Amino acid sequence: MFSQSIKGAIANGYFLTVIQTAIxxxxxxxxxxxxxxxxxxxxxxxNHESIEAYLPWACLPQKQCKPLLSDV
Known part of the structure; x- marks a missing residue:
């Protein structure tokens, strides 16, 4: 709807998926x-093996990317 091209819409979908998965x-x-x-x-x-540690349910992002209690 807000993208100017099919490729832009696909990229936007990937970006929003990452955000929603983090949430x-x-x-x-x-x-x-x-x-x-x-x-x-x-x-x-x-590659798949190298990025596995950076998926939102992995330990490292869970430790470093949690919202502060004052942000909740």
């Missing part, structure tokens, strides 16, 4: 996106 796993979506950008940019190889 569903109790993470602050902004913190999680910042976390992903920081961590994934520094990985030498992006």
């Amino acid at each position: 569903a796993n109790g993470l602050d979506p902004r913190k999680y996106l910042e976390f992903l950008i920081d961590k994934l940019a520094n990985l030498p190889i992006l």
